[in-house]
Amino acid sequence: MRFNVPTLRAAHPAARALISTPFAYSSSAVRTKNITTSAAPSVSFVSLGCPKALVDSERIITRLRAEGYALSREHKGADLVIVNTCGFLDSAQAESLEAIGEALALNGKVIVTGCMGAEPEKITAKYPNVLAITGPQQYESVLDAVHRAAPPQHDPFLDLVPPEGIKLTPRHYAYLKISEGCNNRCTFCIIPKLRGDLVSRHASDVLREAERLVTAGVKELLVISQDTSAYGVDIKYAASLWKDRLVRATFLDLARELGTLGAWVRLHYVYPYPHVDDVIPLMADGVVLPYLDIPFQHASPEVLKRMKRPAAQAKTLARIARWREICPDLTLRSTFIVGFPGETEKDFQMLLDWLDEAALDRVGCFRYEPVAGATSNDLATPVPKEVTEQRWHRFMAHQQAISKKRLKRKVGTRQQIIIDEVGPTVAKGRSKGDAPEIDGAVYVKSKRPLRVGEFATVKIERADEYDLHGTAVGF
Numbered sequence: 262m263r264f265n266v267p268t269l270r271a272a273h274p275a276a277r278a279l280i281s282t283p284f285a286y287s288s289s290a291v292r293t294k295n296i297t298t299s300a301a302p303s304v305s306f307v308s309l310g311c312p313k314a315l316v317d318s319e320r321i322i323t324r325l326r327a328e329g330y331a332l333s334r335e336h337k338g339a340d341l342v343i344v345n346t347c348g349f350l351d352s353a354q355a356e357s358l359e360a361i362g363e364a365l366a367l368n369g370k371v372i373v374t375g376c377m378g379a380e381p382e383k384i385t386a387k388y389p390n391v392l393a394i395t396g397p398q399q400y401e402s403v404l405d406a407v408h409r410a411a412p413p414q415h416d417p418f419l420d421l422v423p424p425e426g427i428k429l430t431p432r433h434y435a436y437l438k439i440s441e442g443c444n445n446r447c448t449f450c451i452i453p454k455l456r457g458d459l460v461s462r463h464a465s466d467v468l469r470e471a472e473r474l475v476t477a478g479v480k481e482l483l484v485i486s487q488d489t490s491a492y493g494v495d496i497k498y499a500a501s502l503w504k505d506r507l508v509r510a511t512f513l514d515l516a517r518e519l520g521t522l523g524a525w526v527r528l529h530y531v532y533p534y535p536h537v538d539d540v541i542p543l544m545a546d547g548v549v550l551p552y553l554d555i556p557f558q559h560a561s562p563e564v565l566k567r568m569k570r571p572a573a574q575a576k577t578l579a580r581i582a583r584w585r586e587i588c589p590d591l592t593l594r595s596t597f598i599v600g601f602p603g604e605t606e607k608d609f610q611m612l613l614d615w616l617d618e619a620a621l622d623r624v625g626c627f628r629y630e631p632v633a634g635a636t637s638n639d640l641a642t643p644v645p646k647e648v649t650e651q652r653w654h655r656f657m658a659h660q661q662a663i664s665k666k667r668l669k670r671k672v673g674t675r676q677q678i679i680i681d682e683v684g685p686t687v688a689k690g691r692s693k694g695d696a697p698e699i700d701g702a703v704y705v706k707s708k709r710p711l712r713v714g715e716f717a718t719v720k721i722e723r724a725d726e727y728d729l730h731g732t733a734v735g736f
Protein backbone atom coordinates (compact mmCIF):
# COMPACT_ATOMS: atom_id res chain seq x y z
CA MET A 262 0.00 0.00 0.00
CA ARG A 263 1.19 3.41 -0.74
CA PHE A 264 -0.15 6.76 0.24
CA ASN A 265 1.14 10.24 -0.14
CA VAL A 266 1.55 12.68 2.61
CA PRO A 267 1.90 16.03 0.86
CA THR A 268 3.32 17.63 3.96
CA LEU A 269 3.38 16.50 7.54
CA ARG A 270 1.62 19.66 8.47
CA ALA A 271 -1.55 18.79 6.64
CA ALA A 272 -2.02 15.13 6.14
CA HIS A 273 -1.25 12.75 8.95
CA PRO A 274 -2.78 13.02 12.42
CA ALA A 275 0.37 11.76 14.14
CA ALA A 276 2.41 14.17 12.11
CA ARG A 277 0.05 17.00 12.97
CA ALA A 278 0.53 16.22 16.63
CA LEU A 279 4.29 16.27 16.23
CA ILE A 280 4.17 19.50 14.34
CA SER A 281 1.77 21.27 16.59
CA THR A 282 3.50 20.41 19.87
CA PRO A 283 6.49 22.68 19.33
CA PHE A 284 4.39 25.77 19.29
CA ALA A 285 3.61 25.18 22.94
CA TYR A 286 7.32 25.57 23.77
CA SER A 287 8.11 27.61 20.77
CA SER A 288 10.97 29.63 19.68
CA SER A 289 11.85 32.73 21.62
CA ALA A 290 11.67 32.24 25.32
CA VAL A 291 11.85 35.33 27.49
CA ARG A 292 13.21 34.41 30.87
CA THR A 293 14.27 36.07 34.04
CA LYS A 294 17.56 37.93 34.25
CA ASN A 295 20.76 35.89 34.04
CA ILE A 296 18.98 33.48 31.68
CA THR A 297 19.84 34.05 28.10
CA THR A 298 16.99 34.85 25.80
CA SER A 299 17.39 32.61 22.84
CA ALA A 300 15.52 31.49 19.76
CA ALA A 301 15.80 27.81 18.91
CA PRO A 302 16.60 27.21 15.26
CA SER A 303 13.43 26.24 13.39
CA VAL A 304 12.96 23.64 10.71
CA SER A 305 10.16 23.28 8.19
CA PHE A 306 9.59 19.66 7.17
CA VAL A 307 7.96 18.14 4.11
CA SER A 308 7.35 14.38 4.12
CA LEU A 309 6.43 12.64 0.90
CA GLY A 310 5.89 8.99 0.09
CA CYS A 311 4.94 5.78 1.79
CA PRO A 312 4.44 4.92 5.50
CA LYS A 313 8.11 3.83 5.73
CA ALA A 314 9.17 7.29 4.66
CA LEU A 315 6.71 8.74 7.14
CA VAL A 316 8.31 6.75 9.95
CA ASP A 317 11.73 8.04 8.81
CA SER A 318 10.33 11.57 9.00
CA GLU A 319 8.99 10.92 12.48
CA ARG A 320 12.38 9.69 13.62
CA ILE A 321 14.18 12.71 12.23
CA ILE A 322 11.65 15.08 13.74
CA THR A 323 11.81 13.31 17.09
CA ARG A 324 15.58 13.73 17.13
CA LEU A 325 15.33 17.36 16.10
CA ARG A 326 12.82 18.10 18.84
CA ALA A 327 14.96 16.28 21.41
CA GLU A 328 17.83 18.55 20.42
CA GLY A 329 15.69 21.62 20.94
CA TYR A 330 14.85 22.54 17.34
CA ALA A 331 11.47 24.15 16.77
CA LEU A 332 9.28 23.14 13.87
CA SER A 333 7.89 25.77 11.59
CA ARG A 334 4.56 25.67 9.76
CA GLU A 335 5.99 27.78 6.96
CA HIS A 336 9.09 27.48 4.82
CA LYS A 337 9.41 31.22 4.90
CA GLY A 338 11.19 32.38 8.03
CA ALA A 339 12.39 28.89 9.05
CA ASP A 340 16.13 28.39 9.43
CA LEU A 341 16.01 25.58 6.90
CA VAL A 342 13.71 23.10 5.17
CA ILE A 343 14.03 19.31 5.09
CA VAL A 344 12.32 17.51 2.22
CA ASN A 345 11.91 13.74 2.69
CA THR A 346 11.46 12.58 -0.89
CA CYS A 347 9.84 9.63 -2.61
CA GLY A 348 11.39 8.01 -5.67
CA PHE A 349 8.99 5.14 -6.22
CA LEU A 350 7.39 6.29 -9.48
CA ASP A 351 8.24 8.99 -12.01
CA SER A 352 5.25 10.96 -10.78
CA ALA A 353 6.50 10.68 -7.18
CA GLN A 354 9.95 11.88 -8.26
CA ALA A 355 8.37 14.82 -10.07
CA GLU A 356 6.40 15.69 -6.94
CA SER A 357 9.59 15.46 -4.85
CA LEU A 358 11.47 17.75 -7.23
CA GLU A 359 8.61 20.21 -7.16
CA ALA A 360 8.64 20.22 -3.34
CA ILE A 361 12.40 20.86 -3.35
CA GLY A 362 11.96 23.73 -5.84
CA GLU A 363 9.23 25.28 -3.72
CA ALA A 364 11.36 25.03 -0.58
CA LEU A 365 14.32 26.62 -2.35
CA ALA A 366 12.18 29.45 -3.66
CA LEU A 367 10.58 30.21 -0.30
CA ASN A 368 13.52 29.54 2.00
CA GLY A 369 16.74 28.83 0.14
CA LYS A 370 18.31 26.45 2.67
CA VAL A 371 17.16 22.95 1.80
CA ILE A 372 18.29 19.48 2.92
CA VAL A 373 16.99 16.56 0.89
CA THR A 374 16.65 13.04 2.25
CA GLY A 375 14.68 9.86 1.49
CA CYS A 376 14.50 7.57 -1.51
CA MET A 377 15.50 10.13 -4.13
CA GLY A 378 18.64 10.76 -2.11
CA ALA A 379 19.90 7.41 -3.38
CA GLU A 380 20.24 9.07 -6.81
CA PRO A 381 21.59 12.49 -5.86
CA GLU A 382 22.48 13.43 -9.46
CA LYS A 383 18.77 13.61 -10.32
CA ILE A 384 18.40 16.30 -7.67
CA THR A 385 21.62 18.23 -8.27
CA ALA A 386 20.98 18.32 -12.02
CA LYS A 387 17.95 20.49 -11.35
CA TYR A 388 18.90 22.06 -8.02
CA PRO A 389 22.68 22.22 -7.58
CA ASN A 390 22.33 24.55 -4.59
CA VAL A 391 20.64 22.21 -2.08
CA LEU A 392 22.67 22.09 1.15
CA ALA A 393 22.92 18.31 1.46
CA ILE A 394 21.45 15.12 0.04
CA THR A 395 21.21 11.92 2.07
CA GLY A 396 19.63 8.58 1.30
CA PRO A 397 16.74 6.80 3.06
CA GLN A 398 17.22 6.00 6.75
CA GLN A 399 20.40 8.03 6.98
CA TYR A 400 19.19 9.79 10.08
CA GLU A 401 22.65 10.67 11.35
CA SER A 402 23.60 12.29 8.06
CA VAL A 403 20.42 14.36 8.03
CA LEU A 404 21.08 15.47 11.60
CA ASP A 405 24.69 16.28 10.74
CA ALA A 406 23.55 18.41 7.79
CA VAL A 407 21.06 20.24 10.03
CA HIS A 408 23.77 20.85 12.64
CA ARG A 409 25.99 22.35 9.96
CA ALA A 410 23.32 24.64 8.56
CA ALA A 411 21.73 25.67 11.86
CA PRO A 412 23.75 24.53 14.90
CA PRO A 413 21.58 23.46 17.87
CA GLN A 414 21.49 25.64 20.93
CA HIS A 415 22.02 24.20 24.35
CA ASP A 416 19.88 25.60 27.14
CA PRO A 417 21.19 24.33 30.49
CA PHE A 418 17.92 25.31 32.17
CA LEU A 419 15.70 23.29 29.89
CA ASP A 420 17.71 20.54 28.24
CA LEU A 421 17.68 17.11 29.83
CA VAL A 422 20.77 16.09 27.91
CA PRO A 423 24.12 17.91 28.27
CA PRO A 424 25.61 19.37 25.07
CA GLU A 425 28.23 16.62 24.84
CA GLY A 426 25.48 13.95 24.96
CA ILE A 427 25.18 11.06 27.40
CA LYS A 428 28.47 9.21 27.72
CA LEU A 429 28.96 5.73 29.14
CA THR A 430 32.72 6.21 29.46
CA PRO A 431 34.39 7.90 32.45
CA ARG A 432 34.30 11.68 32.27
CA HIS A 433 37.93 12.06 31.20
CA TYR A 434 37.89 10.06 27.98
CA ALA A 435 35.38 9.58 25.18
CA TYR A 436 35.03 7.73 21.91
CA LEU A 437 34.62 9.86 18.82
CA LYS A 438 33.03 8.05 15.90
CA ILE A 439 34.01 9.63 12.61
CA SER A 440 32.19 7.31 10.20
CA GLU A 441 29.82 4.37 10.03
CA GLY A 442 29.94 1.30 7.80
CA CYS A 443 32.81 0.01 5.69
CA ASN A 444 33.73 -0.26 2.01
CA ASN A 445 36.00 -3.28 2.53
CA ARG A 446 34.80 -6.82 2.20
CA CYS A 447 37.03 -8.83 4.51
CA THR A 448 35.74 -12.35 4.11
CA PHE A 449 35.47 -13.10 7.83
CA CYS A 450 33.45 -9.98 8.61
CA ILE A 451 29.74 -9.28 8.24
CA ILE A 452 29.87 -5.68 9.37
CA PRO A 453 29.37 -4.24 5.85
CA LYS A 454 26.27 -6.46 5.53
CA LEU A 455 24.96 -5.19 8.84
CA ARG A 456 25.98 -1.55 8.65
CA GLY A 457 26.40 -0.89 4.95
CA ASP A 458 29.11 1.00 3.11
CA LEU A 459 31.21 3.77 4.58
CA VAL A 460 29.33 6.93 5.54
CA SER A 461 31.71 9.60 6.83
CA ARG A 462 30.69 12.52 8.97
CA HIS A 463 31.78 15.94 7.81
CA ALA A 464 34.92 17.19 9.55
CA SER A 465 33.06 20.15 11.07
CA ASP A 466 30.53 17.80 12.74
CA VAL A 467 33.27 15.66 14.20
CA LEU A 468 35.21 18.71 15.39
CA ARG A 469 32.14 20.32 16.92
CA GLU A 470 31.43 17.15 18.88
CA ALA A 471 35.07 16.85 19.90
CA GLU A 472 35.11 20.44 21.11
CA ARG A 473 31.94 19.90 23.15
CA LEU A 474 33.53 16.86 24.75
CA VAL A 475 36.71 18.72 25.64
CA THR A 476 34.69 21.63 27.04
CA ALA A 477 32.83 19.10 29.22
CA GLY A 478 36.11 17.85 30.70
CA VAL A 479 37.20 15.08 28.35
CA LYS A 480 41.00 14.82 28.29
CA GLU A 481 41.39 12.03 25.77
CA LEU A 482 39.55 11.52 22.48
CA LEU A 483 39.53 7.99 21.07
CA VAL A 484 38.91 8.22 17.34
CA ILE A 485 37.00 5.18 16.10
CA SER A 486 35.26 3.86 12.99
CA GLN A 487 35.40 0.59 11.04
CA ASP A 488 38.24 1.90 8.87
CA THR A 489 39.62 5.20 10.16
CA SER A 490 42.14 5.70 7.38
CA ALA A 491 39.36 5.50 4.74
CA TYR A 492 37.67 8.50 6.35
CA GLY A 493 36.12 10.91 3.86
CA VAL A 494 36.46 8.84 0.69
CA ASP A 495 32.67 8.48 0.35
CA ILE A 496 32.07 12.24 0.59
CA LYS A 497 35.01 12.95 -1.72
CA TYR A 498 36.92 14.52 1.16
CA ALA A 499 34.46 17.45 1.13
CA ALA A 500 35.55 20.51 3.08
CA SER A 501 33.27 21.96 5.73
CA LEU A 502 33.44 25.13 7.77
CA TRP A 503 35.01 24.81 11.20
CA LYS A 504 35.51 28.07 13.10
CA ASP A 505 36.89 30.42 10.44
CA ARG A 506 38.37 27.85 8.07
CA LEU A 507 37.44 25.03 5.75
CA VAL A 508 38.58 21.58 6.87
CA ARG A 509 38.66 18.73 4.39
CA ALA A 510 37.28 15.36 5.45
CA THR A 511 40.65 13.64 5.26
CA PHE A 512 42.27 11.48 7.87
CA LEU A 513 45.26 13.83 8.05
CA ASP A 514 43.39 17.14 8.23
CA LEU A 515 40.99 15.80 10.81
CA ALA A 516 43.83 14.46 12.98
CA ARG A 517 45.63 17.80 12.74
CA GLU A 518 42.54 19.79 13.75
CA LEU A 519 41.64 17.42 16.57
CA GLY A 520 45.17 17.94 17.84
CA THR A 521 44.47 21.64 18.39
CA LEU A 522 41.72 21.01 20.96
CA GLY A 523 44.05 20.41 23.90
CA ALA A 524 43.19 16.76 24.55
CA TRP A 525 45.06 13.54 23.85
CA VAL A 526 43.95 12.19 20.46
CA ARG A 527 44.29 8.44 19.94
CA LEU A 528 43.70 6.84 16.53
CA HIS A 529 42.08 3.41 16.34
CA TYR A 530 41.37 1.03 13.45
CA VAL A 531 43.84 2.50 11.00
CA TYR A 532 44.82 0.47 7.93
CA PRO A 533 48.32 0.84 6.54
CA TYR A 534 47.28 2.71 3.41
CA PRO A 535 50.11 4.88 2.02
CA HIS A 536 48.59 8.13 3.29
CA VAL A 537 48.88 6.90 6.88
CA ASP A 538 52.59 7.75 6.59
CA ASP A 539 51.64 11.44 6.59
CA VAL A 540 50.18 11.29 10.09
CA ILE A 541 53.40 9.97 11.67
CA PRO A 542 55.09 13.43 11.72
CA LEU A 543 52.02 14.73 13.63
CA MET A 544 52.74 12.04 16.20
CA ALA A 545 56.41 12.96 16.34
CA ASP A 546 55.42 16.60 16.92
CA GLY A 547 52.98 15.71 19.72
CA VAL A 548 49.88 16.86 17.82
CA VAL A 549 48.24 13.45 18.22
CA LEU A 550 49.37 10.57 20.41
CA PRO A 551 52.21 8.42 19.06
CA TYR A 552 49.91 5.42 18.95
CA LEU A 553 48.50 3.46 16.03
CA ASP A 554 45.96 0.70 16.35
CA ILE A 555 46.26 -1.29 13.11
CA PRO A 556 44.41 -4.60 12.80
CA PHE A 557 46.91 -6.53 10.64
CA GLN A 558 45.04 -9.86 11.16
CA HIS A 559 47.77 -12.03 9.59
CA ALA A 560 51.12 -11.95 7.84
CA SER A 561 50.93 -14.83 5.38
CA PRO A 562 50.14 -13.45 1.88
CA GLU A 563 47.99 -16.52 1.16
CA VAL A 564 45.85 -16.06 4.26
CA LEU A 565 45.61 -12.30 3.74
CA LYS A 566 44.46 -12.92 0.18
CA ARG A 567 41.72 -15.25 1.37
CA MET A 568 40.81 -12.70 4.04
CA LYS A 569 40.60 -10.01 1.32
CA ARG A 570 42.32 -7.55 3.61
CA PRO A 571 42.69 -3.97 2.44
CA ALA A 572 46.18 -2.53 1.83
CA ALA A 573 49.14 -4.55 0.61
CA GLN A 574 51.10 -6.17 3.41
CA ALA A 575 54.31 -6.86 1.54
CA LYS A 576 56.05 -3.65 2.47
CA THR A 577 54.48 -3.27 5.89
CA LEU A 578 57.62 -4.21 7.80
CA ALA A 579 59.66 -1.61 5.92
CA ARG A 580 56.99 0.98 6.64
CA ILE A 581 56.86 0.14 10.32
CA ALA A 582 60.65 0.64 10.45
CA ARG A 583 60.29 4.02 8.72
CA TRP A 584 57.50 5.12 11.07
CA ARG A 585 59.72 4.30 14.02
CA GLU A 586 62.59 6.28 12.53
CA ILE A 587 60.34 9.34 12.30
CA CYS A 588 58.63 8.75 15.64
CA PRO A 589 60.73 6.56 17.94
CA ASP A 590 58.10 6.64 20.70
CA LEU A 591 55.42 5.17 18.44
CA THR A 592 53.34 2.43 20.08
CA LEU A 593 51.87 -0.08 17.66
CA ARG A 594 48.88 -2.17 18.64
CA SER A 595 47.28 -4.80 16.48
CA THR A 596 44.94 -7.77 16.38
CA PHE A 597 45.32 -11.09 14.59
CA ILE A 598 43.22 -14.14 13.78
CA VAL A 599 44.62 -17.66 14.03
CA GLY A 600 42.96 -20.78 12.63
CA PHE A 601 41.56 -19.02 9.56
CA PRO A 602 40.25 -21.59 7.02
CA GLY A 603 43.16 -23.08 5.10
CA GLU A 604 45.85 -21.67 7.45
CA THR A 605 48.76 -24.10 7.29
CA GLU A 606 51.54 -24.61 9.80
CA LYS A 607 53.78 -22.76 7.33
CA ASP A 608 51.39 -19.78 7.25
CA PHE A 609 51.28 -19.77 11.02
CA GLN A 610 55.07 -19.95 11.34
CA MET A 611 55.30 -17.05 8.90
CA LEU A 612 53.06 -15.08 11.23
CA LEU A 613 55.28 -15.81 14.24
CA ASP A 614 58.39 -14.79 12.27
CA TRP A 615 56.66 -11.61 11.14
CA LEU A 616 55.82 -10.78 14.77
CA ASP A 617 59.52 -11.07 15.63
CA GLU A 618 60.43 -8.56 12.98
CA ALA A 619 57.54 -6.18 13.52
CA ALA A 620 58.07 -6.13 17.32
CA LEU A 621 54.61 -4.74 17.96
CA ASP A 622 54.00 -3.31 21.39
CA ARG A 623 50.48 -4.52 22.08
CA VAL A 624 48.74 -7.41 20.39
CA GLY A 625 45.40 -9.16 20.68
CA CYS A 626 44.63 -12.50 19.08
CA PHE A 627 41.32 -14.14 18.17
CA ARG A 628 40.63 -17.77 17.40
CA TYR A 629 38.80 -17.93 14.06
CA GLU A 630 35.06 -18.33 14.46
CA PRO A 631 32.78 -19.21 11.53
CA VAL A 632 30.36 -16.31 11.89
CA ALA A 633 27.06 -17.06 10.12
CA GLY A 634 26.95 -15.24 6.79
CA ALA A 635 30.74 -14.75 6.47
CA THR A 636 32.09 -15.87 3.09
CA SER A 637 35.33 -17.11 4.67
CA ASN A 638 33.58 -20.16 6.11
CA ASP A 639 33.55 -21.92 2.76
CA LEU A 640 36.85 -20.67 1.33
CA ALA A 641 39.10 -23.53 2.38
CA THR A 642 39.30 -26.51 4.69
CA PRO A 643 38.56 -25.44 8.26
CA VAL A 644 41.42 -25.69 10.74
CA PRO A 645 40.52 -28.23 13.46
CA LYS A 646 39.51 -26.59 16.72
CA GLU A 647 42.32 -28.14 18.74
CA VAL A 648 44.91 -26.90 16.21
CA THR A 649 43.46 -23.41 16.39
CA GLU A 650 43.61 -23.60 20.17
CA GLN A 651 47.26 -24.71 20.15
CA ARG A 652 48.18 -21.97 17.69
CA TRP A 653 46.45 -19.38 19.83
CA HIS A 654 48.51 -20.42 22.88
CA ARG A 655 51.71 -20.47 20.84
CA PHE A 656 50.90 -17.06 19.41
CA MET A 657 50.19 -15.55 22.84
CA ALA A 658 53.36 -16.96 24.41
CA HIS A 659 55.42 -15.78 21.46
CA GLN A 660 54.04 -12.25 21.50
CA GLN A 661 54.15 -11.99 25.27
CA ALA A 662 57.95 -12.19 25.20
CA ILE A 663 58.05 -9.46 22.52
CA SER A 664 55.64 -7.16 24.36
CA LYS A 665 57.55 -7.66 27.61
CA LYS A 666 60.80 -6.65 25.94
CA ARG A 667 59.17 -3.56 24.39
CA LEU A 668 57.67 -2.56 27.73
CA LYS A 669 60.98 -3.00 29.56
CA ARG A 670 62.50 -0.26 27.40
CA LYS A 671 60.35 2.21 29.31
CA VAL A 672 61.88 1.42 32.71
CA GLY A 673 63.88 4.44 33.86
CA THR A 674 61.99 6.89 31.62
CA ARG A 675 59.52 9.57 32.69
CA GLN A 676 56.07 9.24 31.18
CA GLN A 677 53.01 11.41 31.23
CA ILE A 678 50.22 9.32 32.75
CA ILE A 679 46.48 9.93 32.78
CA ILE A 680 44.86 8.62 35.96
CA ASP A 681 41.86 6.28 35.49
CA GLU A 682 41.28 4.96 39.02
CA VAL A 683 42.54 5.86 42.46
CA GLY A 684 43.08 3.44 45.33
CA PRO A 685 44.25 3.87 48.92
CA THR A 686 47.95 3.43 48.10
CA VAL A 687 48.30 3.17 44.34
CA ALA A 688 46.52 4.82 41.43
CA LYS A 689 45.95 3.16 38.08
CA GLY A 690 46.59 5.11 34.92
CA ARG A 691 47.78 4.88 31.34
CA SER A 692 50.66 6.24 29.32
CA LYS A 693 50.39 7.65 25.80
CA GLY A 694 51.01 4.09 24.63
CA ASP A 695 48.00 2.55 26.40
CA ALA A 696 44.41 2.78 25.21
CA PRO A 697 41.68 2.25 27.81
CA GLU A 698 40.11 -1.20 28.11
CA ILE A 699 42.45 -2.94 25.66
CA ASP A 700 46.05 -2.17 26.68
CA GLY A 701 47.99 -2.45 29.91
CA ALA A 702 48.09 0.00 32.78
CA VAL A 703 50.60 2.04 34.76
CA TYR A 704 50.40 1.64 38.55
CA VAL A 705 51.43 4.88 40.23
CA LYS A 706 52.57 5.58 43.78
CA SER A 707 52.28 9.20 44.81
CA LYS A 708 53.06 11.38 47.80
CA ARG A 709 49.85 13.29 47.36
CA PRO A 710 46.46 11.77 46.44
CA LEU A 711 45.84 11.69 42.72
CA ARG A 712 42.51 12.49 41.09
CA VAL A 713 40.76 10.60 38.32
CA GLY A 714 41.37 12.36 35.00
CA GLU A 715 44.49 14.14 36.24
CA PHE A 716 47.83 13.96 34.40
CA ALA A 717 50.97 13.09 36.34
CA THR A 718 54.59 12.71 35.33
CA VAL A 719 55.68 9.27 36.49
CA LYS A 720 59.14 7.78 36.77
CA ILE A 721 58.82 4.17 35.54
CA GLU A 722 60.58 1.79 37.90
CA ARG A 723 59.42 -1.65 36.85
CA ALA A 724 57.70 -3.56 34.03
CA ASP A 725 55.94 -6.92 33.99
CA GLU A 726 54.24 -8.75 31.08
CA TYR A 727 51.56 -6.14 30.46
CA ASP A 728 51.88 -3.30 32.96
CA LEU A 729 54.28 -0.64 34.20
CA HIS A 730 54.88 0.51 37.78
CA GLY A 731 56.31 3.82 38.93
CA THR A 732 56.19 6.87 41.17
CA ALA A 733 54.69 10.28 40.46
CA VAL A 734 57.41 12.91 40.25
CA GLY A 735 55.43 15.81 38.81
CA PHE A 736 51.85 16.98 38.43
Ligand code: SF4
Nearest residue numbers: 443445447450452487
Ligand atom coordinates in the same frame (compact mmCIF):
# COMPACT_ATOMS: atom_id res chain seq x y z
S1 SF4 B 1 37.05 -6.32 9.20
FE1 SF4 B 1 36.94 -4.11 9.30
S2 SF4 B 1 37.75 -3.43 7.33
FE2 SF4 B 1 37.19 -5.56 7.07
S3 SF4 B 1 35.07 -5.51 6.30
FE3 SF4 B 1 34.97 -5.73 8.52
S4 SF4 B 1 34.73 -3.64 9.26
FE4 SF4 B 1 35.51 -3.50 7.15
